[in-house]
Amino acid sequence: MSTVGKRIRSYREKQKLSIEDLASRTALDYEFIKAVEEDDMYPSLRPLVKLARALGVRLGTFMDDQVSSDPLIVRLAEREDELITHVDDAEPGMIFHSLGKGKTDRHMEPFFIEMLPESAKETALSSHEGEEFIVVHSGKVRLIYGAEESILEPGDSVYYNSVVPHNIASAGGKAEIYAVLYFPE
Structure with missing residues:
Protein backbone atom coordinates (compact mmCIF):
# COMPACT_ATOMS: atom_id res chain seq x y z
CA MET A 1 0.00 0.00 0.00
CA MET A 63 1.92 13.64 1.08
CA ASP A 64 3.02 15.37 4.29
CA ASP A 65 4.93 13.44 6.90
CA GLN A 66 6.56 16.16 8.94
CA VAL A 67 6.18 19.75 10.06
CA SER A 68 8.79 22.15 8.78
CA SER A 69 9.99 25.54 9.77
CA ASP A 70 10.20 28.43 7.34
CA PRO A 71 11.80 28.58 4.90
CA LEU A 72 11.26 25.13 3.43
CA ILE A 73 14.18 24.23 1.17
CA VAL A 74 13.95 21.21 -1.11
CA ARG A 75 17.31 20.21 -2.58
CA LEU A 76 17.32 18.70 -6.07
CA ALA A 77 19.07 15.60 -4.77
CA GLU A 78 16.40 15.15 -2.09
CA ARG A 79 13.34 15.19 -4.38
CA GLU A 80 11.30 12.04 -4.14
CA ASP A 81 8.58 10.57 -6.34
CA GLU A 82 5.47 11.39 -4.35
CA LEU A 83 2.76 10.38 -6.75
CA ILE A 84 2.63 8.58 -10.07
CA THR A 85 -0.48 8.93 -12.22
CA HIS A 86 -1.35 6.16 -14.67
CA VAL A 87 -2.81 6.19 -18.17
CA ASP A 88 -5.60 3.65 -18.74
CA ASP A 89 -5.01 2.31 -15.20
CA ALA A 90 -1.78 0.74 -16.46
CA GLU A 91 1.11 2.77 -17.85
CA PRO A 92 2.75 5.52 -15.78
CA GLY A 93 1.92 8.91 -17.28
CA MET A 94 3.26 11.52 -14.87
CA ILE A 95 5.60 11.48 -11.90
CA PHE A 96 4.93 14.21 -9.32
CA HIS A 97 7.65 15.47 -6.98
CA SER A 98 6.19 17.61 -4.20
CA LEU A 99 8.14 20.81 -3.60
CA GLY A 100 6.02 21.74 -0.59
CA LYS A 101 6.12 18.47 1.34
CA GLY A 102 6.55 19.20 5.00
CA LYS A 103 5.18 22.74 5.00
CA THR A 104 1.90 21.94 6.64
CA ASP A 105 0.53 25.49 6.65
CA ARG A 106 0.84 25.98 2.87
CA HIS A 107 -1.94 27.32 0.65
CA MET A 108 -0.40 26.24 -2.66
CA GLU A 109 0.76 22.85 -3.94
CA PRO A 110 4.07 23.23 -5.82
CA PHE A 111 5.33 20.30 -7.91
CA PHE A 112 8.06 19.33 -10.32
CA ILE A 113 6.35 16.97 -12.77
CA GLU A 114 7.92 14.54 -15.19
CA MET A 115 5.49 13.99 -18.06
CA LEU A 116 6.28 10.67 -19.69
CA PRO A 117 5.42 10.15 -23.39
CA GLU A 118 2.44 7.99 -22.33
CA SER A 119 0.79 11.06 -20.77
CA ALA A 120 0.01 12.27 -24.32
CA LYS A 121 -2.63 9.50 -24.50
CA GLU A 122 -4.63 11.13 -21.69
CA THR A 123 -7.13 13.57 -23.15
CA ALA A 124 -9.84 13.59 -20.46
CA LEU A 125 -10.52 17.10 -19.19
CA SER A 126 -10.64 17.87 -15.49
CA SER A 127 -12.14 20.78 -13.64
CA HIS A 128 -11.85 21.92 -10.02
CA GLU A 129 -11.90 25.11 -8.02
CA GLY A 130 -8.68 27.04 -7.91
CA GLU A 131 -5.85 28.18 -10.15
CA GLU A 132 -2.77 26.64 -11.74
CA PHE A 133 0.53 28.15 -12.81
CA ILE A 134 2.89 26.11 -14.97
CA VAL A 135 6.37 26.72 -16.39
CA VAL A 136 7.75 24.31 -18.98
CA HIS A 137 11.27 23.23 -18.03
CA SER A 138 11.99 20.83 -20.91
CA GLY A 139 10.22 19.15 -23.81
CA LYS A 140 6.89 20.18 -25.31
CA VAL A 141 3.59 20.28 -23.44
CA ARG A 142 0.04 20.20 -24.80
CA LEU A 143 -2.54 22.29 -22.94
CA ILE A 144 -6.23 21.87 -23.67
CA TYR A 145 -8.16 24.68 -21.97
CA GLY A 146 -11.86 24.70 -22.73
CA ALA A 147 -12.08 24.50 -26.54
CA GLU A 148 -8.54 25.85 -27.09
CA GLU A 149 -5.38 23.80 -27.56
CA SER A 150 -1.85 25.21 -27.19
CA ILE A 151 1.66 23.79 -27.38
CA LEU A 152 4.10 25.14 -24.79
CA GLU A 153 7.88 24.93 -25.08
CA PRO A 154 10.76 25.38 -22.59
CA GLY A 155 10.49 28.72 -20.82
CA ASP A 156 6.80 29.17 -21.70
CA SER A 157 4.35 29.54 -18.85
CA VAL A 158 0.60 29.48 -18.41
CA TYR A 159 -1.62 30.66 -15.55
CA TYR A 160 -5.30 29.70 -15.61
CA ASN A 161 -8.50 29.29 -13.65
CA SER A 162 -8.82 25.53 -13.14
CA VAL A 163 -12.63 25.58 -12.97
CA VAL A 164 -12.50 25.66 -16.80
CA PRO A 165 -12.15 22.06 -18.10
CA HIS A 166 -8.50 21.45 -18.92
CA ASN A 167 -5.84 18.84 -19.62
CA ILE A 168 -2.08 19.12 -19.65
CA ALA A 169 0.18 16.39 -21.03
CA SER A 170 3.32 15.74 -23.00
CA ALA A 171 3.11 16.80 -26.64
CA GLY A 172 5.23 13.79 -27.62
CA GLY A 173 8.36 12.63 -25.88
CA LYS A 174 9.22 13.37 -22.29
CA ALA A 175 8.55 16.83 -20.85
CA GLU A 176 9.19 18.40 -17.46
CA ILE A 177 7.27 21.22 -15.81
CA TYR A 178 7.09 23.17 -12.61
CA ALA A 179 3.47 23.55 -11.50
CA VAL A 180 1.85 25.42 -8.65
CA LEU A 181 -1.76 24.51 -7.86
CA TYR A 182 -3.97 26.60 -5.62
CA PHE A 183 -7.14 25.14 -4.12
CA PRO A 184 -9.30 27.59 -2.14
CA GLU A 185 -10.44 26.40 1.27
Missing part, protein backbone atom coordinates in the same frame (compact mmCIF):
# COMPACT_ATOMS: atom_id res chain seq x y z
CA SER A 2 1.35 3.43 -0.92
CA THR A 3 1.96 6.23 1.53
CA VAL A 4 -0.73 8.33 -0.17
CA GLY A 5 -3.18 5.40 -0.09
CA LYS A 6 -2.40 4.76 3.59
CA ARG A 7 -3.06 8.39 4.46
CA ILE A 8 -6.36 8.45 2.58
CA ARG A 9 -7.45 5.29 4.42
CA SER A 10 -6.30 6.74 7.75
CA TYR A 11 -8.29 9.99 7.29
CA ARG A 12 -11.33 8.01 6.12
CA GLU A 13 -11.16 5.68 9.14
CA LYS A 14 -10.59 8.56 11.61
CA GLN A 15 -13.87 10.03 10.37
CA LYS A 16 -15.53 6.60 10.72
CA LEU A 17 -16.36 6.54 7.01
CA SER A 18 -16.64 3.37 4.97
CA ILE A 19 -15.37 3.22 1.41
CA GLU A 20 -19.03 3.32 0.36
CA ASP A 21 -19.53 6.57 2.34
CA LEU A 22 -16.51 8.13 0.67
CA ALA A 23 -17.66 6.94 -2.76
CA SER A 24 -21.02 8.61 -2.15
CA ARG A 25 -19.38 11.89 -1.06
CA THR A 26 -17.06 12.00 -4.08
CA ALA A 27 -19.11 10.33 -6.84
CA LEU A 28 -16.10 8.03 -7.31
CA ASP A 29 -16.52 4.28 -7.75
CA TYR A 30 -16.04 1.99 -4.72
CA GLU A 31 -13.50 -0.16 -6.62
CA PHE A 32 -11.57 2.93 -7.65
CA ILE A 33 -11.25 4.19 -4.05
CA LYS A 34 -10.22 0.71 -2.93
CA ALA A 35 -7.52 0.67 -5.64
CA VAL A 36 -6.29 4.11 -4.57
CA GLU A 37 -6.02 2.97 -0.96
CA GLU A 38 -4.49 -0.43 -1.66
CA ASP A 39 -2.89 -0.54 -5.10
CA ASP A 40 -1.29 2.88 -5.62
CA MET A 41 -3.44 3.63 -8.70
CA TYR A 42 -3.95 7.29 -9.60
CA PRO A 43 -5.26 8.17 -13.05
CA SER A 44 -4.98 11.92 -12.40
CA LEU A 45 -5.02 14.55 -9.68
CA ARG A 46 -8.76 15.18 -10.11
CA PRO A 47 -9.97 12.20 -8.04
CA LEU A 48 -7.38 12.93 -5.35
CA VAL A 49 -8.69 16.49 -5.14
CA LYS A 50 -12.23 15.08 -4.73
CA LEU A 51 -11.04 12.72 -1.98
CA ALA A 52 -9.21 15.54 -0.17
CA ARG A 53 -12.29 17.79 -0.29
CA ALA A 54 -14.59 15.00 0.91
CA LEU A 55 -12.25 14.33 3.83
CA GLY A 56 -11.84 18.04 4.62
CA VAL A 57 -8.07 18.17 4.04
CA ARG A 58 -5.64 19.79 1.61
CA LEU A 59 -4.34 17.64 -1.26
CA GLY A 60 -0.84 17.99 0.19
CA THR A 61 -1.99 16.41 3.45
CA PHE A 62 -1.81 13.05 1.69
Whole structure:
Protein backbone atom coordinates (compact mmCIF):
# COMPACT_ATOMS: atom_id res chain seq x y z
CA MET A 1 0.00 0.00 0.00
CA SER A 2 1.35 3.43 -0.92
CA THR A 3 1.96 6.23 1.53
CA VAL A 4 -0.73 8.33 -0.17
CA GLY A 5 -3.18 5.40 -0.09
CA LYS A 6 -2.40 4.76 3.59
CA ARG A 7 -3.06 8.39 4.46
CA ILE A 8 -6.36 8.45 2.58
CA ARG A 9 -7.45 5.29 4.42
CA SER A 10 -6.30 6.74 7.75
CA TYR A 11 -8.29 9.99 7.29
CA ARG A 12 -11.33 8.01 6.12
CA GLU A 13 -11.16 5.68 9.14
CA LYS A 14 -10.59 8.56 11.61
CA GLN A 15 -13.87 10.03 10.37
CA LYS A 16 -15.53 6.60 10.72
CA LEU A 17 -16.36 6.54 7.01
CA SER A 18 -16.64 3.37 4.97
CA ILE A 19 -15.37 3.22 1.41
CA GLU A 20 -19.03 3.32 0.36
CA ASP A 21 -19.53 6.57 2.34
CA LEU A 22 -16.51 8.13 0.67
CA ALA A 23 -17.66 6.94 -2.76
CA SER A 24 -21.02 8.61 -2.15
CA ARG A 25 -19.38 11.89 -1.06
CA THR A 26 -17.06 12.00 -4.08
CA ALA A 27 -19.11 10.33 -6.84
CA LEU A 28 -16.10 8.03 -7.31
CA ASP A 29 -16.52 4.28 -7.75
CA TYR A 30 -16.04 1.99 -4.72
CA GLU A 31 -13.50 -0.16 -6.62
CA PHE A 32 -11.57 2.93 -7.65
CA ILE A 33 -11.25 4.19 -4.05
CA LYS A 34 -10.22 0.71 -2.93
CA ALA A 35 -7.52 0.67 -5.64
CA VAL A 36 -6.29 4.11 -4.57
CA GLU A 37 -6.02 2.97 -0.96
CA GLU A 38 -4.49 -0.43 -1.66
CA ASP A 39 -2.89 -0.54 -5.10
CA ASP A 40 -1.29 2.88 -5.62
CA MET A 41 -3.44 3.63 -8.70
CA TYR A 42 -3.95 7.29 -9.60
CA PRO A 43 -5.26 8.17 -13.05
CA SER A 44 -4.98 11.92 -12.40
CA LEU A 45 -5.02 14.55 -9.68
CA ARG A 46 -8.76 15.18 -10.11
CA PRO A 47 -9.97 12.20 -8.04
CA LEU A 48 -7.38 12.93 -5.35
CA VAL A 49 -8.69 16.49 -5.14
CA LYS A 50 -12.23 15.08 -4.73
CA LEU A 51 -11.04 12.72 -1.98
CA ALA A 52 -9.21 15.54 -0.17
CA ARG A 53 -12.29 17.79 -0.29
CA ALA A 54 -14.59 15.00 0.91
CA LEU A 55 -12.25 14.33 3.83
CA GLY A 56 -11.84 18.04 4.62
CA VAL A 57 -8.07 18.17 4.04
CA ARG A 58 -5.64 19.79 1.61
CA LEU A 59 -4.34 17.64 -1.26
CA GLY A 60 -0.84 17.99 0.19
CA THR A 61 -1.99 16.41 3.45
CA PHE A 62 -1.81 13.05 1.69
CA MET A 63 1.92 13.64 1.08
CA ASP A 64 3.02 15.37 4.29
CA ASP A 65 4.93 13.44 6.90
CA GLN A 66 6.56 16.16 8.94
CA VAL A 67 6.18 19.75 10.06
CA SER A 68 8.79 22.15 8.78
CA SER A 69 9.99 25.54 9.77
CA ASP A 70 10.20 28.43 7.34
CA PRO A 71 11.80 28.58 4.90
CA LEU A 72 11.26 25.13 3.43
CA ILE A 73 14.18 24.23 1.17
CA VAL A 74 13.95 21.21 -1.11
CA ARG A 75 17.31 20.21 -2.58
CA LEU A 76 17.32 18.70 -6.07
CA ALA A 77 19.07 15.60 -4.77
CA GLU A 78 16.40 15.15 -2.09
CA ARG A 79 13.34 15.19 -4.38
CA GLU A 80 11.30 12.04 -4.14
CA ASP A 81 8.58 10.57 -6.34
CA GLU A 82 5.47 11.39 -4.35
CA LEU A 83 2.76 10.38 -6.75
CA ILE A 84 2.63 8.58 -10.07
CA THR A 85 -0.48 8.93 -12.22
CA HIS A 86 -1.35 6.16 -14.67
CA VAL A 87 -2.81 6.19 -18.17
CA ASP A 88 -5.60 3.65 -18.74
CA ASP A 89 -5.01 2.31 -15.20
CA ALA A 90 -1.78 0.74 -16.46
CA GLU A 91 1.11 2.77 -17.85
CA PRO A 92 2.75 5.52 -15.78
CA GLY A 93 1.92 8.91 -17.28
CA MET A 94 3.26 11.52 -14.87
CA ILE A 95 5.60 11.48 -11.90
CA PHE A 96 4.93 14.21 -9.32
CA HIS A 97 7.65 15.47 -6.98
CA SER A 98 6.19 17.61 -4.20
CA LEU A 99 8.14 20.81 -3.60
CA GLY A 100 6.02 21.74 -0.59
CA LYS A 101 6.12 18.47 1.34
CA GLY A 102 6.55 19.20 5.00
CA LYS A 103 5.18 22.74 5.00
CA THR A 104 1.90 21.94 6.64
CA ASP A 105 0.53 25.49 6.65
CA ARG A 106 0.84 25.98 2.87
CA HIS A 107 -1.94 27.32 0.65
CA MET A 108 -0.40 26.24 -2.66
CA GLU A 109 0.76 22.85 -3.94
CA PRO A 110 4.07 23.23 -5.82
CA PHE A 111 5.33 20.30 -7.91
CA PHE A 112 8.06 19.33 -10.32
CA ILE A 113 6.35 16.97 -12.77
CA GLU A 114 7.92 14.54 -15.19
CA MET A 115 5.49 13.99 -18.06
CA LEU A 116 6.28 10.67 -19.69
CA PRO A 117 5.42 10.15 -23.39
CA GLU A 118 2.44 7.99 -22.33
CA SER A 119 0.79 11.06 -20.77
CA ALA A 120 0.01 12.27 -24.32
CA LYS A 121 -2.63 9.50 -24.50
CA GLU A 122 -4.63 11.13 -21.69
CA THR A 123 -7.13 13.57 -23.15
CA ALA A 124 -9.84 13.59 -20.46
CA LEU A 125 -10.52 17.10 -19.19
CA SER A 126 -10.64 17.87 -15.49
CA SER A 127 -12.14 20.78 -13.64
CA HIS A 128 -11.85 21.92 -10.02
CA GLU A 129 -11.90 25.11 -8.02
CA GLY A 130 -8.68 27.04 -7.91
CA GLU A 131 -5.85 28.18 -10.15
CA GLU A 132 -2.77 26.64 -11.74
CA PHE A 133 0.53 28.15 -12.81
CA ILE A 134 2.89 26.11 -14.97
CA VAL A 135 6.37 26.72 -16.39
CA VAL A 136 7.75 24.31 -18.98
CA HIS A 137 11.27 23.23 -18.03
CA SER A 138 11.99 20.83 -20.91
CA GLY A 139 10.22 19.15 -23.81
CA LYS A 140 6.89 20.18 -25.31
CA VAL A 141 3.59 20.28 -23.44
CA ARG A 142 0.04 20.20 -24.80
CA LEU A 143 -2.54 22.29 -22.94
CA ILE A 144 -6.23 21.87 -23.67
CA TYR A 145 -8.16 24.68 -21.97
CA GLY A 146 -11.86 24.70 -22.73
CA ALA A 147 -12.08 24.50 -26.54
CA GLU A 148 -8.54 25.85 -27.09
CA GLU A 149 -5.38 23.80 -27.56
CA SER A 150 -1.85 25.21 -27.19
CA ILE A 151 1.66 23.79 -27.38
CA LEU A 152 4.10 25.14 -24.79
CA GLU A 153 7.88 24.93 -25.08
CA PRO A 154 10.76 25.38 -22.59
CA GLY A 155 10.49 28.72 -20.82
CA ASP A 156 6.80 29.17 -21.70
CA SER A 157 4.35 29.54 -18.85
CA VAL A 158 0.60 29.48 -18.41
CA TYR A 159 -1.62 30.66 -15.55
CA TYR A 160 -5.30 29.70 -15.61
CA ASN A 161 -8.50 29.29 -13.65
CA SER A 162 -8.82 25.53 -13.14
CA VAL A 163 -12.63 25.58 -12.97
CA VAL A 164 -12.50 25.66 -16.80
CA PRO A 165 -12.15 22.06 -18.10
CA HIS A 166 -8.50 21.45 -18.92
CA ASN A 167 -5.84 18.84 -19.62
CA ILE A 168 -2.08 19.12 -19.65
CA ALA A 169 0.18 16.39 -21.03
CA SER A 170 3.32 15.74 -23.00
CA ALA A 171 3.11 16.80 -26.64
CA GLY A 172 5.23 13.79 -27.62
CA GLY A 173 8.36 12.63 -25.88
CA LYS A 174 9.22 13.37 -22.29
CA ALA A 175 8.55 16.83 -20.85
CA GLU A 176 9.19 18.40 -17.46
CA ILE A 177 7.27 21.22 -15.81
CA TYR A 178 7.09 23.17 -12.61
CA ALA A 179 3.47 23.55 -11.50
CA VAL A 180 1.85 25.42 -8.65
CA LEU A 181 -1.76 24.51 -7.86
CA TYR A 182 -3.97 26.60 -5.62
CA PHE A 183 -7.14 25.14 -4.12
CA PRO A 184 -9.30 27.59 -2.14
CA GLU A 185 -10.44 26.40 1.27
